[in-house]
Amino acid sequence: MVRLDDLQVLVLAAEQGSLSAAARELDITPAVASAAVKRLEDALGLRLLVRSTRSLRPTPEGSHYLVHAKAALAALQQGQQELSRGRQQVAGELTLSMPSDLGRNLLLGWLDAFMARHPALKLRLRVSDRISDLFRQPVDVALRYGVPEDSSLVALPLDTSNKRLLVASPAYIARHGAPQNPAELKDHNCLRFVLGDRVYEQWLFGSDKVKVSGNRVSDDAECVRRWAISGQGIAYKSALDVSADIAAGRLKPLLEGWPTEPTPLYLVCPHRLSITPAVVALKDFLSQQIKQYRQ
Structure with missing residues (x-):
């Protein structure tokens, strides 16, 4: 199998008339460069370069092969450039x-x-x-x-x-009142959702952790928000999810003086x-x- 780095050695050596010069440009030793050309010649069964202590030139077969070697390296370089340009595009x-x-x-x-x-x-x-x-x-x-x-x-x-906000609809608050501290959540219907593989029912308020309960659980957080808007209970939702509902009056924040969980x-x-x-x-x-x- 022909190696690409061997092709690079061959092309540079032929262009510069010296294996040592090709080795310096590629940052390899002359011995490594010589071994690369030998591998190519062994793989092809042809002599590609005529070498002496002072000069180097392609054989007729080598000149013919160099045309294809240069084309192959140029095609690969073009492919790399196109990939690089592709990485810079939003596509x-x-x-x-x-x-x-x-x-x-x-x-x-x-x-x-x-x-x-x-x-x-x-x-x-x-x-x-x-x-x-x-x-x-x-x-x-x-x-x-x-x-x-x-x-x-x-x-x-x-x-x-972003953080969680404790929210309920005006209708729910009118019927059941608003909790005055996290402990009072045990007296309310809390709308829970699945977080990962578990029901999220340990609600954090600073150093206070409250285990809540209620008659509704969903693995879809949008359902929980809709239940809260329709007055079914209290939800503990991301501020990004409920800010528009609070601004429109569909939901009201509760326990505003208490620190809530970062999200x-x-x-x-x-x-x-x-x-x-x-x-x-x-x-x-x-x-x-x-x-x-x-x-």
Whole structure:
């Protein structure tokens, strides 16, 4: 089998008339350069170069072969350049996993604007509150709340100040009143959701941890938000999910004087080679959209 580095030695040696000069340019020893040419000649069964202590020139067969060797190296270089240019373009297909509530109610509109900016990009969405396995599932990047437990993943911050808010509808508060401290949540119907593989029912308020209960649980966080809006109970949701509902009066924040659980939002990749121009552009775009949304 012909080795590409051997072809490079042959072409440089023929162009410069010296194996030593070719070796210096490639940062190898003359002995390594000589061995490369010998491997080529043995593989082809032909003498390619006529060498003496002072000069080097191609044989007739070598001159003929050099035409093809140069063409092969040029084609490979062109391919590398095209790949490099491709890495700088926001193009190709991007598979994005995102949580249900944030995805449907904020991100879908934002992603429309993002795609309009980058018409060469194709987008494939996976909308679920189940955490995607980025090493086993066909996902390029995922939006996740909280720092990933797997330290091998690369987490790009989108909103590190995000936190949970305790909310209920005006109708629920009118019927059942509002809790005055976290301990009083035991007397209320708390709307729970599945986080990872477990029901999220240990709600944190600073150093206080309260185990809550209620008659409704969902693995879709959007269902929990809709239940809260319809007056079915109290929810403990990401501020990004419920800020618009609070502004519109559909939900009201509770226990505002108490510290709530941090819920930073990250764009997560399986490794640094996954951070393509499309991922960088998406990260910058979403960061800007979130900043504007919070104003």
